[in-house]
Amino acid sequence: MTSEANPGFPSELPMIGEEPPAEGLVLNSTIETQLAHRTFRSFTDEPVAEDVMATLLDVARHTATSGFYQQCTILRIKDPQIRHRIYLSSGQPYVGTPQGELLMFVVDLSRAARVREDAEVDLEPLGRTANYQQGVDDVLLAAQNVVVAAESLGLGTCLLGSIRTDPEDLIDAMKLPKYTFPLLGMLIGHPNQDPQMRPRLPREITTAVDTYPDFESDQYKQAWADYDQVIQEYYDLREGGKRQDTYTSQLIRKPGNPASEKADMLGALRAQGLCTH
Numbered sequence: 001m002t003s004e005a006n007p008g009f010p011s012e013l014p015m016i017g018e019e020p021p022a023e024g025l026v027l028n029s030t031i032e033t034q035l036a037h038r039t040f041r042s043f044t045d046e047p048v049a050e051d052v053m054a055t056l057l058d059v060a061r062h063t064a065t066s067g068f069y070q071q072c073t074i075l076r077i078k079d080p081q082i083r084h085r086i087y088l089s090s091g092q093p094y095v096g097t098p099q100g101e102l103l104m105f106v107v108d109l110s111r112a113a114r115v116r117e118d119a120e121v122d123l124e125p126l127g128r129t130a131n132y133q134q135g136v137d138d139v140l141l142a143a144q145n146v147v148v149a150a151e152s153l154g155l156g157t158c159l160l161g162s163i164r165t166d167p168e169d170l171i172d173a174m175k176l177p178k179y180t181f182p183l184l185g186m187l188i189g190h191p192n193q194d195p196q197m198r199p200r201l202p203r204e205i206t207t208a209v210d211t212y213p214d215f216e217s218d219q220y221k222q223a224w225a226d227y228d229q230v231i232q233e234y235y236d237l238r239e240g241g242k243r244q245d246t247y248t249s250q251l252i253r254k255p256g257n258p259a260s261e262k263a264d265m266l267g268a269l270r271a272q273g274l275c276t277h
């Protein structure tokens with residue numbers, strides 16, 4: 001059964017090892033969309049309609065923006081050669097195929113730089129890490145707004161942090177000026193797969209009142225152990241019992257190993273005039 005507000009998505013939201021998230025929650029079509037989130041990595045050949053793309057780009061434009069600086073620029077990648085270079089930087093096979101729209105979300109302090117240069121005002125503040133962070137805030141919020149809007153229309157999305165493996169090449173490929181940085185990619189398309197929802201850490205671990213949750217409490221330890229079990233079940237079901245894996249083991253094994261986590265991010269940012277101090 002699919003939801004009226006969300007064609008293509010289940011109206012009941014099963015989660016492995018947990019009560020359905022609908023229990024005790026206030027639901028409307030927006031929240032149902034958000035609770036049904038899944039990343040899609042395979043898309044059909046059907047193009048995303050132009051009016052849908054225009055809508056998604058406008059949703060991004062209307063997102064809240066830190067300091068009213070509006071420091072997000074989105075490039076819609078249509079040139080296969082540029083897409084190929086982004087694919088090479090990301091290493092993700094689904095970026096290398098023509099299916100799905102590819103958007104690149106750029107942190108953009110270059111507009112401010114131009115205005116300040118014309119006004120013969122110091123550019124020093126634009127090199128501050130705090131100012132870059134405001135651009136990051138804008139990009140991430142705009143991207144998530146696009147995800148929610150796309151999913152509400154029955155489309156699937158895949159955010160792409162992996163593009164940051166070779167920032168210098170992306171900067172060259174997309175002709176990004178100084179004071180900009182390619183932070184995030186996103187594929188959007190008509191889903192060609194039906195992935196399971198990935199269970200999330202429970203509220204006892206990811207939320208607390210007033211002070212940080214107590215790692216040592218029995219409740220915390222139990223919630224952690226239960227979650228590892230839930231994730232093991234998720235992989236059992238997804239990969240027919242072939243994958244022995246828990247959340248804990250991923251945190252031990254993964255950080256630092258993906259290529260995008262090995263890039264000299266600070267060097268690349270500083271070459272763009274960002275995060276110099």
Ligand SMILES: Cc1cc2nc3c(=O)[nH]c(=O)nc-3n(C[C@H](O)[C@H](O)[C@H](O)COP(=O)(O)O)c2cc1C
Pocket residue numbers: 037038039040041092158159160161162163184197198
């Ligand atoms: C900032 C960010 C960057 C991501 N980058 C990638 C990526 O490069 N490639 C990819 O396949 N998925 C990427 N993802 C998707 C995550 O892998 C996915 O959200 C996570 O595994 C949870 O799965 P779900 O979205 O289906 O719930 C990214 C997600 C976020 C939030």
